[in-house]
Amino acid sequence: RYGRNRSTLPYPPGPPADPVIGHLRTMPPNATAHHVFHDWSQRYGDVMYLEVLRKPLLILSSEEAASDLLDKHGAIYSDRPSFPLAERLGWTKLLGFLSPGSEFREARKALQLFLDKNKVADYKDALDKASLVLLHDLLQDPKDMDHLVHFYTSTVIMDITYGHHMRSKDDGIFRMVLRLIPIFKECTRPSLLDLSPIFQWLPSWFPGAWYQNFIKDAKPILQLVMQYPVSLVQKEMKLGTARPSFVSEQLQAFSQESATTAEHVHEVERRAFQIMSGGTETTWHSVTQFFACMLLHPDAQRRAQEEIDRVVGSGRLPDFTDRDALPYVECVLKEVLRWKPIVPLGMPHKLREDHTYRGMFIPGGTTVITNTTAMCLDERKFHDAHLFKPERFLPKPDGAGEVLPANVVYGWGRRICPGRFLADNAAWLAMVRILAVFVITKAKDAHGQEMEPDIKFSVALTSHPLPFPCDIRPRSERAAALVKEVYDLAQAADVLAA
């Protein structure tokens, strides 16, 4: 039910446009769009309207506007725009890209049940083990921090999703996961396909048709990563050796309903892949970003460590039972997520039918972008928003009593991130244990001079700090010995259980 209503109501404001092509020339590149949209929002307001080659685009830069539209009018604001490159990769039936309907509801329900707030308590064991490996490996090879953090988040996801126990970085499935990193980055890059499907027929040598080779190379990798781990679980189920996991639960559920068909198996592959693809990289970004924040803000690092020492002492590692007693650490986690949002422009939604908001007309079919960066830098909500100040979240009078709504970080309405409770637990445990054991300081150059960190970010759909030098060492010999002890015990228990 799309229609134009120009005569009665104005469109939301936006920057000046060219005839016919609209804002095509003014659209910023992906890597800087969040900053440019933030600047524009200061001039044109928190509800901005643009058109690129007649395709309508709405940019929401305040929590109020996003909540009014995407939460309160979720029935019409929960669709996704088309992602031509992702579609050509065969991702149309992945939850993140599905339009609302029965397939969406079923897939969403399966993921929500598996990642629900109470259910994620079952994964604390997996997090505990994976975090011990992270601490242990950081002692051995601190320079490999970024890779080790990625291994941590991947280990957790592989364990709970496929029951696959990754023992080393040479694990075949982990090596497959690594091959996904450049693919995920490329698939949000604008291409000629965004302009018209006709460009899918261009030959790969044609200028600008880079995506042809990309699709050819990426498709078999994606197919392998989707199918292979599920096929392993199927084999293990036949042998009776499968560990409990999302995939084994789903396959069992399908087989109880009726005879399992190839389409059932493909559906399980897609759902599991969606957990893997949504869950490994995002949490990885947040923990690596935490290292950057601690390096840049030694006072915050010290204050969090003092709190942990006071509450937990030095005789054991912190665990989830300590969480409520560590309010400052909680603030550090929130500030890491606010200061540089992991998903700087959220994931776009699409409006299904014409709508009126604050007396302005928004046409059906509009792509809606939530400018998370602008919301996190909103000075009305966050004093000195550009500064990293965890205490802003402490209640008054110790802090400023500021609040970071979960939606701002994890999205909106019917599309809110289903993995948010797991992400929160995984990031918290890694951060609190790293703070308990390590001190993160500036690295020194060959002349013994401290190197001033200049942290830059690689931004596509998600944002990740580019490699930065830092020194990560145990806070004391006791702390290092404790990690080794607990790690050895956990390994021994694992061998016994296997």
Ligand code: HEM
């Ligand atoms: C710090 C970590 C994470 C952040 C910041 C994050 C953020 C987001 C955001 C902003 C969205 C888009 C919501 C919207 O459309 O309004 C999203 C969607 C999604 N996330 Fe996450 N996420 C994180 C971790 C995870 C984890 C651990 C999983 C899975 C285990 C996951 C699975 C998903 C899925 C499947 C969707 C698509 C939902 C849909 O389209 O209905 N995410 N996430």
